Amino acid sequence: MLKRVIVLFIGITSLSVSSFAQEQTNTISTKTVKTLSKTPDYAMGVSTEKHLKAAIQLFHQFETSGVTVNNFEIVVWGKVVSELKNGGELAELISKQVKGKLKITICNVALNFFDMTGSDIPDNVEIIPNAYIRMYELNALGYNTFIP
Template sequence: MKGFKNFMFLFILMLSMPMMLQAQTDRIEKSTVETLNKSDNFAIGVSGERQLKSAYSMYQKFQNSGVKLKRFEIVIWGAVVKDLKKGTELHDYIKAQEVKGLQVTVCQIALDYFDVSKEDLPYGIKVVPDAHVRLFELQALGYNLIVI
């Protein structure tokens, strides 16, 4: 019986860990927010679904934490553009995430390569000629930029 109780305790603990971790990570520390507020332009470059969802999550975390955002851009390239077509889970996810102040751009080269039309993309996504050139442009404009 003691072994069963220990097993149940560990099982319940394992189930609750993701919720506890989520509760701890939906906001950024106040001192970090103060540092981030020294700049108000941010960009994240992504080439995968998980990274794209993480970028949306980061935007939301910034919003929840009071980071002052003038501009926030997600730049997308690579095979993930196939999953942006109408009728896909990722297309629906992006449509549900539409928020003011968040710019999403996608690479025309990737669209051409994977035969995705502009009309297939969720409303509001801007097409740029080359994602990598766009990332360099954002960096030159002084954006805080990461590629994940």
């Protein structure tokens, strides 16, 4: 009996801690918002679906937290490019998300590698010649850049 109570207690505690941790990651402190707003241009380089979705979520988190955002560019390369074909779930998500300050660019090298063209991807996505060079360019322009 005592063993069951302990297991139950550990289970409830684990759920509470994980729930608390999720809530904490969804808020940005006022101090951090102020610091982030000093350089309001952001770029993330991504090569997986998970990171692409996380980057979109981060953009929205910045907006809802009051972070000043002039530009937020997600630079996409790698295998995830093959998952961005029109008609797919990921392409549909991007079509709905890209507007205003959020921009998604896709590496032409990756498009060629997966035998795709601009007509295969959502219209509101810009094709860039090389994702790595684009990340260096954005960095040189003063963007806060990050590659998970």
